[in-house]
Amino acid sequence: MVELLFLCIYGFAVITFCIAFSIAQKGLRKSRIDLLCFLLAISSGWWSLFFGLVLKQTDQNVAFWMRRIGMIGVFAFVICSTYMMVYWSDIRGRMRRYVTGFAWLGAPLYPFTVLKGNTTFEMTTYGMSYRMNSGIWSTAYTVYYIVAALNMLMLVIHLLRRSIRRREKVMAYNLITCIAIVVLGSILDTVMPLVGLAAFPGSTIGQFIGMMALYQTYLFYKKSQMNIENMSQFVYYSVDEPVFLFDEAERLCIVNNGATVFLEMSAEECCKMRLNEIFELNRDVFRFQGGKNRVEACCIQNHNICSVSIDKIYDDYQDIIGYIVIVHDITERVHMMEKLDQERQRADKANEAKGVFLANMSHEIRTPINAVMGMNEMIIRECEDNEILEYAQNIRDASKTLLALINDILDFSKIESGMMEVVEEAYSLKAMLKALEKECSMRAEAKGLAFKFVVPEDTPNVLLGDEVRVRQVLLNILTNAIKYTLKGGVTMTLSYEKRENKRLWLTFAVTDTGIGIKEENIGRLFDKFDRVNEEEIHAIEGSGLGLSIVDRLMKLMHGTVKVESEFGKGSTFTVALEQKIIEDQPIGSLQEEKKTPGERVRYMPQFIAPDIKVLVVDDNKVNLTVVKGLLRKTQMQITCVLSGRECLEAVRREAYHIILLDYMMPEMDGAETLEQLKTMPDNRSKDAAVIVLTANAMAGMKELYLEQGFDAYISKPIDGTALEQLLMEYIPQEYLTKKAVRS
Numbered sequence: 248m249v250e251l252l253f254l255c256i257y258g259f260a261v262i263t264f265c266i267a268f269s270i271a272q273k274g275l276r277k278s279r280i281d282l283l284c285f286l287l288a289i290s291s292g293w294w295s296l297f298f299g300l301v302l303k304q305t306d307q308n309v310a311f312w313m314r315r316i317g318m319i320g321v322f323a324f325v326i327c328s329t330y331m332m333v334y335w336s337d338i339r340g341r342m343r344r345y346v347t348g349f350a351w352l353g354a355p356l357y358p359f360t361v362l363k364g365n366t367t368f369e370m371t372t373y374g375m376s377y378r379m380n381s382g383i384w385s386t387a388y389t390v391y392y393i394v395a396a397l398n399m400l401m402l403v404i405h406l407l408r409r410s411i412r413r414r415e416k417v418m419a420y421n422l423i424t425c426i427a428i429v430v431l432g433s434i435l436d437t438v439m440p441l442v443g444l445a446a447f448p449g450s451t452i453g454q455f456i457g458m459m460a461l462y463q464t465y466l467f468y469k470k471s472q473m474n475i476e477n478m479s480q481f482v483y484y485s486v487d488e489p490v491f492l493f494d495e496a497e498r499l500c501i502v503n504n505g506a507t508v509f510l511e512m513s514a515e516e517c518c519k520m521r522l523n524e525i526f527e528l529n530r531d532v533f534r535f536q537g538g539k540n541r542v543e544a545c546c547i548q549n550h551n552i553c554s555v556s557i558d559k560i561y562d563d564y565q566d567i568i569g570y571i572v573i574v575h576d577i578t579e580r581v582h583m584m585e586k587l588d589q590e591r592q593r594a595d596k597a598n599e600a601k602g603v604f605l606a607n608m609s610h611e612i613r614t615p616i617n618a619v620m621g622m623n624e625m626i627i628r629e630c631e632d633n634e635i636l637e638y639a640q641n642i643r644d645a646s647k648t649l650l651a652l653i654n655d656i657l658d659f660s661k662i663e664s665g666m667m668e669v670v671e672e673a674y675s676l677k678a679m680l681k682a683l684e685k686e687c688s689m690r691a692e693a694k695g696l697a698f699k700f701v702v703p704e705d706t707p708n709v710l711l712g713d714e715v716r717v718r719q720v721l722l723n724i725l726t727n728a729i730k731y732t733l734k735g736g737v738t739m740t741l742s743y744e745k746r747e748n749k750r751l752w753l754t755f756a757v758t759d760t761g762i763g764i765k766e767e768n769i770g771r772l773f774d775k776f777d778r779v780n781e782e783e784i785h786a787i788e789g790s791g792l793g794l795s796i797v798d799r800l801m802k803l804m805h806g807t808v809k810v811e812s813e814f815g816k817g818s819t820f821t822v823a824l825e826q827k828i829i830e831d832q833p834i835g836s837l838q839e840e841k842k843t844p845g846e847r848v849r850y851m852p853q854f855i856a857p858d859i860k861v862l863v864v865d866d867n868k869v870n871l872t873v874v875k876g877l878l879r880k881t882q883m884q885i886t887c888v889l890s891g892r893e894c895l896e897a898v899r900r901e902a903y904h905i906i907l908l909d910y911m912m913p914e915m916d917g918a919e920t921l922e923q924l925k926t927m928p929d930n931r932s933k934d935a936a937v938i939v940l941t942a943n944a945m946a947g948m949k950e951l952y953l954e955q956g957f958d959a960y961i962s963k964p965i966d967g968t969a970l971e972q973l974l975m976e977y978i979p980q981e982y983l984t985k986k987a988v989r990s
C-alpha cells in the first residue's frame with residue numbers, strides 16, 4: 248500500500264516536472280502566464296516529491312525534514328495559483344494588491360508552520376503520517392490556506408461575471424473545479440489531523456489533480472490566444488489555396504480545407520494519394536536543390552493548371568522532416584495569357600500587314616510619280632517654249648507637294664509603330680543649311696517673302712547626328728512659316744552653346760510675320776491630323792501631320808520644340824537639340840552670290856563620261872525611259888533591261904561600271920539579283936558599283952539596303968541632279984571628260 252501510494256505520488260512529481268520542462272522548452276519569456284504555469288508545475292512537483300518521501304520514511308526526524316522542505320512547494324503552489332487567477336481574472340488596483348499580498352503572507356508564515364512542535368509524526372497503514380498539533384501557527388496556516396482558496400474563488404467569480412465570451416466562462420468553471428479539488432484534497436491531511444485523525448496525503452493528490460486541471464486551463468487559454476503555433480493552424484485551415492503537407496517519405500499526411508475543396512475529396516481520401524497522383528508531375532519533383540521548387544502542372548482530378556510550390560521543412564538539425572506544397576490555381580491566368588498572346592500575334596500580323604501595305608503603297612505611288620516627275624524634268628530640260636515651261640514648272644511643284652505628303656504619311660506610320668530609329672552619322676551642318684536655304688528661299692521668293700538665315704560664322708561645322716531627321720524637322724517648320732506667311736518674311740536664327748565632352752546644344756528659331764496662331768490653339772498644334780485656325784488657312788494646303796512628326800522626331804532625338812505666337816502678327820518656332828562636335832572648324836559664311844530673281848536656270852549635266860557603261864534594271868519600261876532620259880546628256884552608254892535575269896545575262900556579256908538596280912521586281916528581286924551578281928563566276932561586271940533604285944522610301948530602308956550589300960541607294964521619284972551627283976562618286980576621275988558648267 249505504502250509502495251503503491253509512494254509510486255503514485257512520485258509519478259505525480261515526474262509528470263509535473265515534465266510539464267514544467269515542456270513549458271520551459273517553448274520559452275518562458277513569451278508571456279507571463281507561461282512563467283506562472285512553469286513555476287506552478289515546479290512547486291506542484293516539489294510538493295509531490297517531498298510529501299511522497301515523507302510516506303516512505305521510518306525515521307520521524309527525517310520525515311519531519313522532508314515535510315519541512317515539501318512545505319516550500321505548498322506555499323509556492325498557493326502563490327503561483329493566486330497569481331494565475333489574478334492574471335486570468337484581470338483584476339486590478341487595490342483588490343489585486345490585497346490578493347497577491349495575502350498570498351505572499353505564506354512566505355513569512357512558512358518558518359513558523361514548520362516548527363518542530365507543530366506536527367507529530369506516526370506510522371500508519373499508508374506509511375509515515377503526521378498530524379498538526381493545535382496551536383497558533385497551525386491555526387494560522389489553516390486560516391491562510393482557507394482565505395487563499397476563498398481569494399482565488401473570488402477572483403474566478405470576478406472572471407465569470409465580467410466574461411462575455413464562452414471560452415472565458417468555460418475557463419472560469421474549470422478554475423472553480425481546480426480550487427474545489429485542491430480544497431477537498433487538503434481537507435484530508437489538513438483538516439483530518441485537526442480532528443485527531445491521521446493525515447492521508449489527500450492534499451498532495453488533490454494539488455496534483457488541481458495542477459493538471461490548471462494546466463488544461465492554461466492549454467485551453469493558449470489555444471484561444473493568437474500565437475505563432477496556433478497562428479499557423481488558423482492560417483493553414485483558413486487559406487483558400489490548397490495546402491498539402493507531405494512527410495519525409497513523400498506521403499501526404501495533412502491537407503487543409505482549401506485542398507479538399509479543390510480536389511472535391513475528403514481529407515482522408517486526399518491523404519491516400521501521392522503528389523504525382525494529384526498533379527501531372529514526375530516522382531522526382533521532391534528532389535531539388537535549395538529550399539523551394541516551383542513548377543507548373545495540370546491537376547489530374549480537375550484538369551486545372553496550377554503553379555505548385557514545394558518547400559522543404561527542416562528540423563533543428565537541418566534534416567528534412569517533410570514538404571509543404573502550396574498550390575495556386577492559375578487556369579484563368581493561363582487562359583488569359585493565351586488569349587493575350589493570340590491577340591498580340593493578331594496585332595503583330597496586322598502590324599506586319601500594315602508595314603507591307605505601306606511599303607507597297609510607297610512603291611505603288613512613287614512609281615507613277617517617278618514617271619510624271621521624270622518626264623516632266625525632261626520637258627523642263629528640253630523645251631524652249633516659255634508657256635509650256637511654266638506648265639511643267641507647275642507640274643513639278645504639285646508633284647513635290649504630293650511627294651512630301653506621301654513621305655509625311657509614311658514617316659508618321661513608321662513613328663506610330665515604333666519603327667523609326669535615329670541613325671547618327673557625321674555630317675556637315677553647312678551643307679545641310681545651304682541645301683535647306685536653297686530649297687526654302689525659292690519657295691519664299693515665289694511668294695515674294697524675304698527669307699534669311701542668321702548663322703554665327705564660328706559655329707562648328709562637322710557634327711554627329713541624324714542629318715536626315717534634323718533636316719526634316721527644320722524643313723517642316725520652314726515650309727510652314729512660308730506657307731502661313733502672306734507678306735513680310737521668314738528668318739531662321741541659329742545659336743549654339745558648347746557643352747562639356749564636345750557636345751553642342753543647337754537652337755534654331757524660325758520667326759515669321761505670318762497669320763500667327765490663337766493662344767487657345769497652341770496646345771493642339773502637335774496633335775496629329777489637327778489643323779488649327781481653320782478659317783484663316785482653309786485655302787492653304789496641308790494634312791495636319793507635319794508638326795506632329797516634328798514633335799515626335801524631336802522626342803526621338805531628345806530635343807525640344809516650342810512655339811510662341813501672336814495671332815495676326817506672326818510666330819516663332821524654336822527647336823533645340825544636342826549634337827556631338829566631330830570637327831570644330833567654323834562653318835563660315837553661308838552667303839553665295841545670288842542669281843537674279845526670275846532668271847531661268849538652264850540644265851547642264853554635271854559631268855560627261857562617254858566611256859562609262861551603265862546598266863539600268865527595272866521591270867517598268869517608263870522608269871527605264873526616265874532614267875535613260877535623265878542621264879542622256881552625260882553621254883554615258885546606257886543599257887536597259889527589264890528583269891533580274893536579264894541583268895545577269897547582260898553582265899555575262901559586258902563589263903559595266905555602274906548598275907542601277909530596281910529593288911521590287913517580279914521573279915527575282917533586287918536583293919536576289921545582287922546576291923547572284925556577287926557569287927556568279929562569269930560576272931564581267933564584278934567591280935561595278937551596284938546602286939539600288941527603289942520606290943520603297945520608308946524611313947530606315949537605306950540602312951537595310953546598305954546592309955544587304957548595295958553600294959548606294961537612291962529613291963524614286965528620281966531627282967536628276969541627285970542621281971548625277973551620286974553617280975559622279977562612282978566614276979573614276981579619268982573617265983570624266985568634262986565637268987559641267989551652269990549658265
Ligand code: ADP
Binds near residue numbers: 761764780781
Ligand atoms: P499642315 O499640313 O496643316 O501645315 P502642320 O502639322 O504642319 O500641318 O501644322 C498644323 C497647324 O499648325 C497648321 O494647320 C496651321 O494651322 C498651324 N501652323 C503651323 N505652322 C504655322 C505658322 N508658322 N504660322 C501659323 N500657323 C501655323
